[in-house]
Amino acid sequence: MIQSLLAVALTGVSAFAVAVYPRSVLVFLLFQGSILFAYRARIPDWLRWSLLAAALLVLMPAIGYYNGYYLEVATQVGIFVALALGLNIVVGLAGLLDLGYVAFFAVGAYSWAIVGSPHANVIFGGESFPLAGGWFYLFLLVGLGVAALTGVLLGLPVLRLHGDYLAVVTLGFGEVIRVLANNLDKPINFTNGPKGITPISRPPTPLGLPYGEYFYFLALLIVIVVVLVNRRLENSHIGRAWEAIREDELAARAMGVPLVRMKLMAFACGASFAGIMGVLFSAKQIFINPESFTFLESIGVLAMVILGGMGSIPGAILGATVVTVLNLQVLKGFSLWLNELKNAGVTVLGYSLADLPTQFEPAKYERMVFGIILVLMMIYRPQGIFPARRRQREMTQ
Amino acid sequence: MDVALLIGIFPQVLLDGIILGFMYALIALGYTMVYGVLEFINFAHSEIFIVGAFVGVEVMLGLKSAGLLDGLPWPVVLVLVLVAGMAGSGLLAVTVERVAYRPLRNAPRLIPLISAIGISFFLQDMIRLFESLWRNAFNLVYPTLDALNLRFELTETLDVSVKSLVVIGGALGMLWALHMIVNRTKVGTAIRAVAEDQAAASLMGIDVNRIISLTFLIGGAMGGAAGVLFGVQYGLINPYSGFIPGLKAFTAAVLGGIGNIPGAMVGGLVLGLLEAFAASYLSLLTGGAFGAEYKDILAFSILILILIFRPKGLLGEVVRERA
Incomplete structure (x- = not known):
């Protein structure tokens, strides 16, 4: 009862606070915290879900109306939640460490970027491109399919590999895709090389929604679908087969788990989520180039999965949110705050902050964030913040 | 196509490939030694290598600001820088093992690998943080020594600089020293014993933890030397x-057969040569359709193909695969 009141009060107060201080990062973090609290608190289910729905469907767009940047952050969180859930299938459930995951995201993004921009005329000739914005919806599925196919193509040769060898091969694969995207501007100009592709068309929005809100809702919708698919998969015979493979491949095979089919399916499922988000990402950004699809991004998604807990759906969601918010808001916010202090001529312990070297920019240290997360989690809590339920049961037995 | 040009640049490309190959070989030793002992890919070795380069440049810049860079004879400077780089990288490697790998030694195999990836990223930004605060710049340039840049013209199309000779000589010296340590000393015997069977080695009175630290020290020091030579060369x-x-x-180590020290040298040289030739000839042979950057794709494809089809590498040490 107390928790119910607390959850309602926290959500209400934090939303109100955001309306009063629309520019404060701390207040926005409080709002995010209230969503997490509503999810974790011991309250009746109907209250939990209505609070979450109110926060995500009503309050968040309303906040975005005051400060579009928050909506941008929320959309980015949505994109990374889907990526983390996809990688969670490959790494968390099937136990196949994939270090080149962002390649599938890239495949999805380029599949819409090429035909959704005038660039396709360079490849195919004629004047028929860009395709009209309405094709975007079809390409959400095309991106999904192409990425899944790429997943199978990667999966086929690496079926025999385990553990760290598999990790290194997927890393090599990711690098190959990036170098290809960088260099396929000749002999035939597919990707326009490092210059990237722009402008990428966007679909017409229904009900005259602004694009910020539109992409937020679309990302949210895809995330909900992805979560539902994930939950169904986890408790199906497929999910159990994946976990059997993760725990002991030999025993799984002896029990009649079709290894080849299940591994390929894990790669394809994981890749497809990245593919569909890639399409959304390219339309949202209007411009893409290979810089968005580096090894750093793959490791970022891995850090999200590991932070939340491998194999755990709420874990992947929490991990993606925390890491994205850390990168986009906390580090940047700290940078801005430091600059303000510098300009105000503040001194700390007799050291004038204005003397700080100009190259010291806290916003640039996302690798350090990823690195610290990975190392600390591996040493102190390898099961993650929200361990997978099945694993938790195993631990307590 | 200009055949004369293709033949003309051949000796120079060969030389570049050999230099690159020795560089890879030196770095590959760190991967291969650790893999030989722990069956673990030390992902952070690439940063241990570049830390050597940064220690080296700091020592050189320090000497320069003290006015000693041109005062001392260049071999002394070079030895000083090499020793500093090796010490820095070696100690860093030992620290990393102690902090991030040792607590995880009995964990499932992927756990230390993920930790190593984390260390790799962490170190990259630590270097950046340190240099930003210390010099307000993190893209650093090695001070040039005139004596090192001296070039000899061997033929019309081939000239070789002193620093290239230094790189080749230094790499050969390191490889020889490592060979002697591993095969001719008591410590080397202990390292090989631990690689063979940790439990049995510890029953024979070998302090396994100390030997593992030592392996990281030696591998790290080789990486540090490679870092300094990399900075001097490029x-x-x-x-x-x-x-x-x-x-x-790492590709070179796998190519030669990971865990196998001569294999790392062979793999390094083969990969260096392949890359140098790909970088120079690909765009000439295909009329500019495929640029020099495809050398990376070549290298990574070799990595993928070797791991899939011949995981024991060219020289074929048998590798046990722990799932």
């Missing part, structure tokens, strides 16, 4: 420039 370094050479060196 000049420009930044905190992220260790990653790709590190991955290539």
Whole structure:
């Protein structure tokens, strides 16, 4: 009862606070915290879900109306939640460490970027491109399919590999895709090389929604679908087969788990989520180039999965949110705050902050964030913040 | 196609390939020694390598500001820088093992690998943080020594600089020293014993933890030396420039047969030569359709193909695969 009141009060107060201080990062973090609290608190289910729905469907767009940047952050969180859930299938459930995951995201993004921009005329000739914005919806599925196919193509040769060898091969694969995207501007100009592709068309929005809100809702919708698919998969015979493979491949095979089919399916499922988000990402950004699809991004998604807990759906969601918010808001916010202090001529312990070297920019240290997360989690809590339920049961037995 | 040109540049490309190959070989030793002992890919080795380059450049810049850089004879400077780089990288490697790998030694195999990836990223930004605060710049340039840049013209199309000879000589010296340590000393015998069977080695009175630390020290020091030579040869370094050479060196180690010390040298040389030829000839042979950057694709494809089809590498040490 107390928790119910607390959850309602926290959500209400934090939303109100955001309306009063629309520019404060701390207040926005409080709002995010209230969503997490509503999810974790011991309250009746109907209250939990209505609070979450109110926060995500009503309050968040309303906040975005005051400060579009928050909506941008929320959309980015949505994109990374889907990526983390996809990688969670490959790494968390099937136990196949994939270090080149962002390649599938890239495949999805380029599949819409090429035909959704005038660039396709360079490849195919004629004047028929860009395709009209309405094709975007079809390409959400095309991106999904192409990425899944790429997943199978990667999966086929690496079926025999385990553990760290598999990790290194997927890393090599990711690098190959990036170098290809960088260099396929000749002999035939597919990707326009490092210059990237722009402008990428966007679909017409229904009900005259602004694009910020539109992409937020679309990302949210895809995330909900992805979560539902994930939950169904986890408790199906497929999910159990994946976990059997993760725990002991030999025993799984002896029990009649079709290894080849299940591994390929894990790669394809994981890749497809990245593919569909890639399409959304390219339309949202209007411009893409290979810089968005580096090894750093793959490791970022891995850090999200590991932070939340491998194999755990709420874990992947929490991990993606925390890491994205850390990168986009906390580090940047700290940078801005430091600059303000510098300009105000503040001194700390007799050291004038204005003397700080100009190259010291806290916003640039996302690798350090990823690195610290990975190392600390591996040493102190390898099961993650929200361990997978099945694993938790195993631990307590 | 200009055949005369293709033949003309051949000796120069060969020389570049050999230099690159020795560089890869030196870095690959760190991967291969650790893998031989722990069956674990030390992902952070690429950063241990580049830390050597940064220690080296700091020592050189320090000497320069003290006015000693041109005062001392260049071999002394070079030895000083090499020793400093090796010490820095070696100690860093030991620390990393102690902090991030040792607590995880009995964990499932992927756990230390993920920890190593984390360390790799962490170190990249630590270097950046340190250099930003210390010098307000993290793209650093090695000070040039005139004596090192002296070039000899061997033929019309081939000239070789002193620093290239230094790189080749230094790499050969390191490889010889390592060979002697591993095969002719008591410590080397202990390292090989631990690689063979940790439990049995510890029953024979070998302190396994000490030997593992020592392996990291030696491998790290080789990486540090490679870092200094890399800086001397190519000049420009930044905190992220260790990653790709590190991955290539790992490819070299796998190519030669990971865990196998002569294999790392052979793999390094083969990969260096392949890359040098790909970089120079691909765009000439295909009329510019495929640029020099495809050398990376070549290297990574070799990595993928070797791991899939011949995981024991060219020289074929049998590798047990723990799932």
